[in-house]
Amino acid sequence: MTVKTDRGIVGRAPARKRRLSLSARKALAGLAFVSPFVVGFVAFYLRGLLLTLDFSLSDLSLRPNGGYDLAFVGLKHYIYAFREHATFKQILTSSVGDMALDVPLILFFSLFMAILLNQRFRGRTFARAVFFLPVLLNAPAIADALELSRAMMLGGTSPASAAVTQAAGDASVNMSYYVGMMGDLGLPRAALDYVVGAVGRINGIITSSGVQLVIFLAALQSISPALYEVAKIEGATAYESFWKITFPMVSPLIVTNMVYTLVDSFVSSDVINLSFDTIFGTTKQYGLGSAFSLVSMAALCGILMIASGLVSRRAFYQN
Amino acid sequence: MHGATARNTRGRIISDAKSWALSLLRWALIVGVSYVIVSPLIGMAARSFFSNSDQFNPMVYLIPQTPTLERYQVALKVMGYADVLPRNLLFVGGLAVIQAFVCSMVGYGFARFNFPLKRVLFGCLIVMIVLPSHVIMLPLYMLFQRFDPLGLFALMGMEPPNMLASPWPMYIMTAFGAGLRSGLYIYIFTQFFRGLPKEIEEAAEIDGAGAFYTYLRVMLPNAAPSALTVLIFSVVWQFNDKFYAQLFSISPRIALSKQISGLQASVSNLYQLRDPSLTTLYLYAGVMLTIVPLLVLYIILQRRFIEGVERSGIVG
Numbered sequence: 001m002t003v004k005t006d007r008g009i010v011g012r013a014p015a016r017k018r019r020l021s022l023s024a025r026k027a028l029a030g031l032a033f034v035s036p037f038v039v040g041f042v043a044f045y046l047r048g049l050l051l052t053l054d055f056s057l058s059d060l061s062l063r064p065n066g067g068y069d070l071a072f073v074g075l076k077h078y079i080y081a082f083r084e085h086a087t088f089k090q091i092l093t094s095s096v097g098d099m100a101l102d103v104p105l106i107l108f109f110s111l112f113m114a115i116l117l118n119q120r121f122r123g124r125t126f127a128r129a130v131f132f133l134p135v136l137l138n139a140p141a142i143a144d145a146l147e148l149s150r151a152m153m154l155g156g157t158s159p160a161s162a163a164v165t166q167a168a169g170d171a172s173v174n175m176s177y178y179v180g181m182m183g184d185l186g187l188p189r190a191a192l193d194y195v196v197g198a199v200g201r202i203n204g205i206i207t208s209s210g211v212q213l214v215i216f217l218a219a220l221q222s223i224s225p226a227l228y229e230v231a232k233i234e235g236a237t238a239y240e241s242f243w244k245i246t247f248p249m250v251s252p253l254i255v256t257n258m259v260y261t262l263v264d265s266f267v268s269s270d271v272i273n274l275s276f277d278t279i280f281g282t283t284k285q286y287g288l289g290s291a292f293s294l295v296s297m298a299a300l301c302g303i304l305m306i307a308s309g310l311v312s313r314r315a316f317y318q319n
Numbered sequence: 320m321h322g323a324t325a326r327n328t329r330g331r332i333i334s335d336a337k338s339w340a341l342s343l344l345r346w347a348l349i350v351g352v353s354y355v356i357v358s359p360l361i362g363m364a365a366r367s368f369f370s371n372s373d374q375f376n377p378m379v380y381l382i383p384q385t386p387t388l389e390r391y392q393v394a395l396k397v398m399g400y401a402d403v404l405p406r407n408l409l410f411v412g413g414l415a416v417i418q419a420f421v422c423s424m425v426g427y428g429f430a431r432f433n434f435p436l437k438r439v440l441f442g443c444l445i446v447m448i449v450l451p452s453h454v455i456m457l458p459l460y461m462l463f464q465r466f467d468p469l470g471l472f473a474l475m476g477m478e479p480p481n482m483l484a485s486p487w488p489m490y491i492m493t494a495f496g497a498g499l500r501s502g503l504y505i506y507i508f509t510q511f512f513r514g515l516p517k518e519i520e521e522a523a524e525i526d527g528a529g530a531f532y533t534y535l536r537v538m539l540p541n542a543a544p545s546a547l548t549v550l551i552f553s554v555v556w557q558f559n560d561k562f563y564a565q566l567f568s569i570s571p572r573i574a575l576s577k578q579i580s581g582l583q584a585s586v587s588n589l590y591q592l593r594d595p596s597l598t599t600l601y602l603y604a605g606v607m608l609t610i611v612p613l614l615v616l617y618i619i620l621q622r623r624f625i626e627g628v629e630r631s632g633i634v635g
Contacts, residue, residue, distance in 0.1 A: 023433070029530035030432020034440060037425040037505060040495030041443050043468065048455025055457060067465065113352065116345055129621050130353045136613050137360070139559035141576035142606050149583055149602050152595035206355050259449065267451045267562075276565075279457055286457060293454045304449060 056290035077291035088274065088292060095269040096299055102205065103261050103307075105198050107254060110209035114216035115246070128217070135210035140268065208265065212257040219253040220246070248316035255312045262304055271296040367391065367604040374596060390604035397585050397601075398578040400608055406573040407558070408612065410486055415553035417493045418504055419546045425496050426508025427534050431520070444509075447502035456566050463488040463567060488567045489557075499557055504549045511545040512538065551624055555613060575609045 020028070031038075056077055058070040081088050117128055182192055198205070223246065231241040266272070275296065279289030361381070366374075370387040373379045395401065429441060452459075460483070462468070467479035482488050492498045496505060519541065523533040539546070564574050571577040582605040587598045617624070 026432055026530075027434040030428050030434040030437070033428025033432065033530075033534070034425050034434075036421050036494065037428075037444070037496035037501075038440060040492065040497030040501075041440075041447060043495065044459065044462075044492060044497040045443075045447055045450065045455060048458040049450075051458035051461075052454055068461070116348060119345070121342065121345065125622060127349050127353065129617075130356055132621075133356055133360075133617075136555055136617055137610055139576055139579075139609070140561040141559070141564075141579050142609060144561075145579045145583065145602060146606065149595060149599045152583075153599060203355055206352060263449055263451065267453070272451065272453050275453060276456070280460075280566075290457060293456070297451065297454045300451065301449075 052290045052294060055286055056294050058287055060286040073287070077287045078295070080288060081291050081295065085288075091270045091274050092296060092299065095266070095271045095296075096303065099262060099265050099269065099303070101194070101197065102201070102208075102265060103258060105201075105205050106209045106212060106261050106265075107257055109205055110212035110257065111216050111250065111254070113209070114213050114220055115242075117213075118217060118220040131213055132210050134207035135214075138207060138210075208261075211264075212261060215253055215257055215260075216250060219250045223249045251315040252312075252317055255308055255315055258307055258311060259304060262300070262307065266296075266300050363603045364607055366600060367607050369600055371597060374600060390600050391608070393586060393590070394582065394601050394604040394608055397582060397589065398575070398605055398608065399572075400575075400578075403572060403575055403578060404612065407575050410489075410573045411554050411557045414489060414493050414498065414557050415550045417490070418498060418501060418553045419549045421494060421496050422501055422504035422549060423508045423539060423542055423546060424534065425505045427512050427538055429505070429509045430512035444502055444505055447497070448500075448506060452562065456562075459488070459492075460566055482567075484568045484570055486569060486573060489563060489569070499560055499563060500552070504553065507549060508542065508545055511542055515541060547620070547623060551616070551620060554616065558613060579605055579609055 054070065057074060058072050059076075060068055060070055062068050113131065117124065117131065179192055179196055183189060227245050227249075228241055231245060236244065271292070275289045275292035278285050278292060365381045365383070367390050368386040368388070369379070369383045370385045370389075372385060373383040376384070429437070429444070463482040465479040466482045466487075467473055472479040482491075489498065493501065515538070519537055520533050523537045528537070559576060561576065563569070564577060569577070571581075579602075583595075583598045583602045586592060586601045587595075592598050
């Protein structure tokens with residue numbers, strides 16, 4: 001605010017003696033603009049991260065009148081998490097594994113659908129609106145309530161097995177026959193399992209690719225039509241112009257979308273639920289829960305670095 | 320001469336057939352995927368009108384024989400819909416406006432000014448986008464349980480206020496650019512302002528406008544597409560948010576999504592309905608009521624929104 005009045009006065013009365021150079025005043029104004037973010041980042045994120053690290057290395061006990069005491073215990077909670085905790089390692093690896101399976105599928109699906117929706121056809125606006133619906137309706141609270149009610153109807157079976165039974169009942173085709181047939185043709189078993197699993201999760205994949213789809217659509221819209229025109233005049237087929245124009249032009253957005261998808265699927269994974277329940281559930285193991293969060297965050301960071309390192313080297317940047 | 324025309328006609332027929340087959344394939348794909356997206360919604364909407372006899376009649380599929388509005392009446396009452404919805408919309412809308420204002424300001428700062436540590440701070444922004452907020456949940460919980468960031472309350476010998484179960488933690492975090500997905504919004508605005516021509520501001524500056532005035536009166540109106548995108552995303556994600564609502568135990572009186580979790584159990588207790596296949600129908604009605612506000616918003620703004628995303632700077 002002071003910066004603003006300062007600049008205002010200087011602007012109106014140039015005869016006044018200047019105290020700061022133009023670039024210094026610009027820098028001050030810039031800092032003033034980003035200051036809310038700086039305060040927020042330091043107060044909530046930086047402080048939070050350091051405190052979580054501190055908690056994970058200590059035994060935390062709450063005082064009855066508020067506040068807490070910390071007793072330093074070193075790496076006890078980390079060792080417990082990896083050596084003794086019944087399910088942590090399992091949940092962590094299965095969350096990471098699910099992510100590794102789903103993210104390529106989501107990326108491929110959203111790019112494919114974006115290319116499809118980018119073409120001119122009747123009802124295009126309507127189709128786009130429908131494809132974005134899952135983003136709107138992706139409320140965990142609603143999903144949980146519906147899952148609970150489904151489980152109740154099936155007489156208290158776990159929601160996961162309920163979904164499986166339902167899916168099996170819906171598909172009146174004998175899937176295992178076809179899978180077996182493909183296997184007999186000599187296709188590798190792992191690849192078959194991946195495809196079958198992907199078909200089983202098609203609902204989840206479609207519903208979690210709404211934002212990515214919109215981003216890819218926007219990227220496709222921003223490609224200059226002149227490029228395609230030139231390619232056509234030079235005699236390129238549609239296939240060639242896809243690999244030589246469309247794909248390189250959207251490749252930077254593949255990195256963006258990959259990061260978004262990884263973070264998004266991680267936030268709703270079981271590891272997060274585990275650490276939330278450990279901290280706020282009945283046991284209230286603050287130190288252990290903090291250790292869980294930090295380990296899972298480290299895992300996510302590792303995956304992000306490896307994945308974006310692999311993909312961004314191949315991405316095409318114009319400048 | 321004659322042969323050439325025949326070849327032409329044949330070529331045209333082949334290319335016609337090809338494009339026809341392609342568009343058929345496209346339609347099949349789009350209709351199929353749309354079906355996967357929409358069918359649960361249609362199923363729920365239809366079943367929310369089922370009467371008891373419809374629910375137990377295996378011949379009834381989607382279209383009820385004796386439709387009833389009873390599910391909606393009960394759900395409206397149990398959820399306190401008429402009270403909760405306006406409060407919820409006010410909460411979510413207020414947060415969205417703060418998000419758009421603060422994030423556009425910060426984004427403008429990153430896009431147009433050079434200042435020391437700019438690269439470091441931008442790195443912090445990326446960290447914020449990527450960092451799942453569950454890592455800092457315990458410190459946040461404790462911070463707002465005894466909210467005394469500068470030690471003022473302790474200094475005056477007063478007990479610091481407990482902000483949990485109130486909307487304040489969300490407002491405070493959002494106002495400092497650290498709310499739900501604020502990092503992403505800041506990034507969107509930064510990319511958008513980078514794409515605007517510099518001449519606009521230079522003209523304003525020559526006319527004697529200060530930096531803040533330039534931003535407020537010249538740049539912000541130009542950022543309308545981005546602002547619309549951010550507003551909608553913010554409303555939708557905040558409305559559907561479960562993590563912060565759970566962490567800060569935000570009261571069910573301002574959060575419809577919290578009403579949904581307990582709806583089936585409340586109906587079952589209040590009306591002595593023990594059959595889950597009947598109480599589910601009330602849940603369906605409740606879910607429909609919860610998503611209707613978002614659907615209406617989306618239908619009104621749909622076209623402008625998708626265009627807005629395309630011009631908003633997500634893509635850069």
